[in-house]
Amino acid sequence: MRFERREDRPLYLMILMPLLAVVAALAIAGILIAIAGASAFEAYWRILVGAFGSRLSSTETLTRATPLILTGLAAAVAFRARLWNIGAEGQFYFGAIAVAAFGSKMLADLPAPALIPLLLIIGAVAGMALIVIPLWLRLRFSVDEVVTSLILNFVAVLFVSMLIDGVLKDPNAFGWPQSQAVVDHAMLPKLIARTRLHIGFPIAIALAAIISFIHSRTVFGMQSRAAGLSPSGAVFAGVQLGPTLVKVACLSGGLAGLAGAIEVLGVKGYVTTDLSPGFGYDGIVVAMLANLNPLGVVLAAIFTAMMFVGADGMSRSLGIPSYIANVTVALSLLTMLVALFFTQYRLRR
Amino acid sequence: MSEPVLKIEGVSKRFGSALANDDISLALFKGEIVALLGENGAGKTTLMSILFGHYVPDAGRILVDGIELPHGKPRAAIRAGVGMVHQHFSLAPNLTVLENVMAGTERLWSMRSRTGAARKKLLAIAERFGLKVDPDARLGDLSVGEQQRVEILKALYNDARILILDEPTAVLTQIEAGRLFATVKEMAAQGLSLIFISHKLDEVMAAADRIVVLRGGKVVAERLAFETNKAELAELIVGCRVTRPMREGGAPGEIALEAREVTVKVGGVERLKQINFRLRAGEILAVIGVSGNGQAALGQLFSGTLAHASGELLLFGEPMGSPNVAEIIAAGLGRIPEDRSRDGAIGEMAIWENAVLERLSSYSKRGLVDRKAGIAFAQKIIEAFDVRGGAPTSRARLLSGGNMQKLVLGRNLYERPRILIAAQPARGLDEGAVAAVHGRILQARRQGTAVLLISEDLDEVIALADRVQAIVGGRLSAPIDAVDANARLLGLMMAGEWNSERRPGHAV
Numbered sequence: 141m142r143f144e145r146r147e148d149r150p151l152y153l154m155i156l157m158p159l160l161a162v163v164a165a166l167a168i169a170g171i172l173i174a175i176a177g178a179s180a181f182e183a184y185w186r187i188l189v190g191a192f193g194s195r196l197s198s199t200e201t202l203t204r205a206t207p208l209i210l211t212g213l214a215a216a217v218a219f220r221a222r223l224w225n226i227g228a229e230g231q232f233y234f235g236a237i238a239v240a241a242f243g244s245k246m247l248a249d250l251p252a253p254a255l256i257p258l259l260l261i262i263g264a265v266a267g268m269a270l271i272v273i274p275l276w277l278r279l280r281f282s283v284d285e286v287v288t289s290l291i292l293n294f295v296a297v298l299f300v301s302m303l304i305d306g307v308l309k310d311p312n313a314f315g316w317p318q319s320q321a322v323v324d325h326a327m328l329p330k331l332i333a334r335t336r337l338h339i340g341f342p343i344a345i346a347l348a349a350i351i352s353f354i355h356s357r358t359v360f361g362m363q364s365r366a367a368g369l370s371p372s373g374a375v376f377a378g379v380q381l382g383p384t385l386v387k388v389a390c391l392s393g394g395l396a397g398l399a400g401a402i403e404v405l406g407v408k409g410y411v412t413t414d415l416s417p418g419f420g421y422d423g424i425v426v427a428m429l430a431n432l433n434p435l436g437v438v439l440a441a442i443f444t445a446m447m448f449v450g451a452d453g454m455s456r457s458l459g460i461p462s463y464i465a466n467v468t469v470a471l472s473l474l475t476m477l478v479a480l481f482f483t484q485y486r487l488r489r
Numbered sequence: 490m491s492e493p494v495l496k497i498e499g500v501s502k503r504f505g506s507a508l509a510n511d512d513i514s515l516a517l518f519k520g521e522i523v524a525l526l527g528e529n530g531a532g533k534t535t536l537m538s539i540l541f542g543h544y545v546p547d548a549g550r551i552l553v554d555g556i557e558l559p560h561g562k563p564r565a566a567i568r569a570g571v572g573m574v575h576q577h578f579s580l581a582p583n584l585t586v587l588e589n590v591m592a593g594t595e596r597l598w599s600m601r602s603r604t605g606a607a608r609k610k611l612l613a614i615a616e617r618f619g620l621k622v623d624p625d626a627r628l629g630d631l632s633v634g635e636q637q638r639v640e641i642l643k644a645l646y647n648d649a650r651i652l653i654l655d656e657p658t659a660v661l662t663q664i665e666a667g668r669l670f671a672t673v674k675e676m677a678a679q680g681l682s683l684i685f686i687s688h689k690l691d692e693v694m695a696a697a698d699r700i701v702v703l704r705g706g707k708v709v710a711e712r713l714a715f716e717t718n719k720a721e722l723a724e725l726i727v728g729c730r731v732t733r734p735m736r737e738g739g740a741p742g743e744i745a746l747e748a749r750e751v752t753v754k755v756g757g758v759e760r761l762k763q764i765n766f767r768l769r770a771g772e773i774l775a776v777i778g779v780s781g782n783g784q785a786a787l788g789q790l791f792s793g794t795l796a797h798a799s800g801e802l803l804l805f806g807e808p809m810g811s812p813n814v815a816e817i818i819a820a821g822l823g824r825i826p827e828d829r830s831r832d833g834a835i836g837e838m839a840i841w842e843n844a845v846l847e848r849l850s851s852y853s854k855r856g857l858v859d860r861k862a863g864i865a866f867a868q869k870i871i872e873a874f875d876v877r878g879g880a881p882t883s884r885a886r887l888l889s890g891g892n893m894q895k896l897v898l899g900r901n902l903y904e905r906p907r908i909l910i911a912a913q914p915a916r917g918l919d920e921g922a923v924a925a926v927h928g929r930i931l932q933a934r935r936q937g938t939a940v941l942l943i944s945e946d947l948d949e950v951i952a953l954a955d956r957v958q959a960i961v962g963g964r965l966s967a968p969i970d971a972v973d974a975n976a977r978l979l980g981l982m983m984a985g986e987w988n989s990e991r992r993p994g995h996a997v
Contacts, residue, residue: 357857357858357860358856358857358858359849359853359856359857359858360856361858362842362846362849362858363846363849365838366835366838366842366846369835369836369837369838370831370835370836370837372828372831372832373831373832373833373834373835374835374846375794375814375832376792376794376814376824376826376832376833376847377814377835377846377847378793378813378814378815378818378846378847379846380813
C-alpha cells in the first residue's frame with residue numbers, strides 16, 4: 141500500500157474533502173462527548189439549535205462570524221503567498237485600539253458618514269503597521285515570520301493592556317482596565333433592529349468577494365499566487381518577491397486590523413483585553429478549513445462561530461463543558477490537513 | 490597479482506528507457522587508487538550507488554574479498570568495509586564532529602553513549618592519516634574542506650577499507666583539493682583502496698594509479714596513469730558519436746548580444762570572470778562545459794535574475810546595464826531556464842497562466858488579467874508546438890518533461906524573439922522530445938534569432954552550434970568554429986586546456 145500523487149484534483153473532491161473533514165472532527169469529538177456522559181447526536185443537535193434555533197441566536201452566530209471571516213481572510217491572503225502571518229491576533233488588537241483612540245475624542249466631531257469609513261481605514265492601517273515589523277525582518281534578514289508575528293501578538297496585547305490602563309483608560313469604568321468608548325454615532329448601524337448583528341457582516345462578505353476577485357482576476361493575485369507556489373519560478377517570470385510580499389502583508393494585516401475595528405465599532409464600543417477570544421488564531425483554522433479559498437472562508441467562519449455560540453447552550457442543558465467547541469474546531473483543523481493530503485494523493489494498493 | 494579486494498562483475502542498471510550501466514566489470518586491488526572518469530550521465534554515480542547498496546542492479550554482482558554483497562543493503566556494504574564520501578555531504582550541521590561520526594554506529598535504544606571510546610578511536614584515526622580535526626567543533630562552523638574530512642573520517646571510523654569518493658573536489662578550493670589528494674595517497678599507502686569519481690583530467694592524472702573511463706554506461710577504456718595522457722583521456726571521455734547534420738550555411742547577421750569583460754559575483758564569489766563573447770543574429774553560439782563551471786550564473790545573467798558586477802553588456806550595440814526580467818523580455822530575449830521544473834514552469838498553476846506569467850503586461854489591462862487572451866495564447870502554443878497532455882486550463886504539472894519544455898519554448902519562440910538564451914534545453918528529455926526541441930531551435934536560427942546555447946551535452950553542441958566557446962571555472966575560452974570542432978578538441982577545451990594567450994585551436 142502506498143500513496144501516489146494525484147494527476148489532477150477533481151472539483152468534487154475539493155468540495156467533498158472539507159465536508160468529510162468536518163464530519164470526521166465531529167465524530168472524534170463525539171467520542172469525547174460520550175465519555176463526558178451525553179449523547180453526541182443530542183449535543184450536536186443542541187449546538188445547532190443554540191446557534192440557529194431562533195432569530196436572536198442566528199444573528200448572534202453571524203455577529204460572531206464577522207471577525208472570523210476577516211481574520212480568516214487575513215490568514216488566507218497571506219498563506220496563499222506563503223507568508224505565514226500568525227499575527228492576526230495582535231493586528232486585530234491594534235486595529236481595535238486605534239479605533240478606540242481616534243473614535244472616542246479626537247475625531248468625534250466628524251459626522252457619521254465620514255467618521256465610520258475613516259475609522260475603518262484607521263483600523264486597517266493600524267493592523268498593517270504591526271505586520272511591518274515581521275515583514276521587514278523577513279525581507280531584510282530572512283527571519284522566519286512564523287515566530288516573529290506570533291510573538292508580536294503578546295507584545296501587542298500587552299501594549300494595548302498598557303494603554304487601556306493608562307492614557308486611554310475610561311475614567312467611568314469603576315477602575316476596570318477598559319478603554320474610553322467611541323462616540324455613539326461612530327457605531328456601525330445595525331443590520332437587524334434589536335439584535336447585535338451590524339453591517340460589519342455584509343462588509344466582511346463583500347470583502348471576501350473582492351478578495352476572491354483579486355485572487356482570480358488581477359495581476360497582483362496571479363503574481364502573489366505564483367510567489368507562494370514557487371518562489372524561484374515566480375522570480376524567473378519576473379515577479380518581484382519583495383514588493384509582492386509587502387502588498388500581501390499589507391492586505392493581510394489590514395484585514396486583521398479591520399476585524400478589530402469592526403468588532404469595536406459593531407459590538408463593544410470600547411476595548412478590553414478580552415475583546416478577542418482568539419479571533420486571530422481561529423482565523424488560521426478558518427482559512428485552513430476553507431482551503432485558503434476566500435469564499436470558503438465565509439462558510440468556514442460561520443461553521444466555527446456556530447460551534448462556539450451553540451456550545452454555550454449545549455453546555456448549559458447537557459452539563460458538558462463548552463470547551464468541546466474549541467476541541468471540535470481544533471480537531472477539524474487536523475482532519476482538514478489530512479483531507480487536504482488526500483486531495484493531493486491517492487491510496488494505491 | 491593478489492586477489493582484488495573489490496570486484497564488480499557485469500553490473501547493469503536500467504532507468505526507464507535509459508541504460509545507466511551496461512555490463513560493467515571492474516577490479517580494485519589493495520592499496521590502489523582508481524579513478525572513474527566520465528561525463529555527466531556516463532554512469533559513474535549510478536555504479537557507485539549500486540556498489541554502496543543505494544540501487545539494486547538489474548544484473549551483475551559485487552564481491553568484496555571474494556564474498557558477494559547482497560544488493561540494495563548499504564548496511565551490508567558498510568559492514569564489508571565499503572565507505573562512501575558523498576558529493577553532497579550526509580552530515581548534520583547542528584551536531585559536533587564527534588556526534589556526526591558516531592551517528593548510526595550506536596544502537597538506538599542503548600542507554601549510554603560510548604563517547605569516550607569513540608573520541609579515542611576518532612583521534613587515533615585522525616592521527617594515523619593526518620586528518621586534523623577538532624572532535625567538539627560544530628559541523629556547521631567548519632569549512633567545506635573540513636566537512637569533507639569529517640565525512641572521510643566517518644567512513645574510516647566505520648572501518649572502511651574501500652573508500653569511494655564521489656566527485657570529491659567539486660566543492661573544494663584548489664588548495665583544499667591538493668590537501669585531499671595528499672590524504673588520498675596517504676590512505677592508499679597505508680593499505681586502503683580508493684575509487685574516486687571525477688571528470689577533471691588534471692586531478693585524475695595527478696592522483697590515480699589506474700583510470701577507468703566510462704561513457705554511455707559502458708567501460709570504454711582502462712589505462713594505467715603513467716601510460717596515458719590528458720589528450721588521450723579527453724578523447725576517450727567524449728568519444729565521437731555524432732556526425733554533424735548537414736545544414737544550410739547560416740548567414741550570421743549583426744551582433745545581437747555582446748559581453749565585454751563581464752564579471753558576475755554570487756555571494757561574493759566570482760562565478761563568471763571577465764567573459765567575452767559576441768553573438769550574431771541567425772547563429773547558434775554554444776557555451777560548453779562540465780556543469781558547475783559558471784553556466785548557472787551565465788543563464789541567470791541573461792534571464793534578468795542576476796546582475797553583473799563589472800563589464801558591459803551590449804544589445805545590438807546599445808549598452809543595456811543590468812536589466813531585470815521585465816526589461817529582458819521587453820528587449821525581445823527569450824529564455825529557457827536550466828531547471829525547467831523549478832524555474833521554467835509553476836506546476837500548480839494552469840498552463841495558460843504559465844504561458845503568460847512572464848509577459849503579464851501584454852496580457853492585462855489596468856491590473857486585470859486578460860484570461861481569455863491568455864487562454865487563446867496558450868492554445869496557440871499548444872497547437873503550434875505540439876504540446877500534448879493538457880488543455881490551457883489544466884495544471885502544468887500534468888505535462889511530461891518534454892511537453893513542459895515545449896510549452897516553455899513555445900511561449901518564448903511564438904513571438905519570434907530576437908535572441909534566445911537556451912540553458913540545457915534538452916536535459917532529461919527523451920529522444921523524441923530532444924529532436925523536437927532541437928528542431929525548434931534550428932528553426933529559430935533560420936528565422937534570424939540569435940541563440941546562446943548553454944550546454945554540457947557534446948552531442949547537442951555538435952548538432953546545433955555554429956561556434957563554440959568553453960566555460961571552465963567561470964572563464965570563457967575564445968570561440969572556435971563548430972566545423973573545426975572534434976571530440977578531442979572539445980574535450981580538451983572542457984578540461985580547461987586553453988589559455989588566453991593561445992587560441993585553443995593551437996593548443997593541441
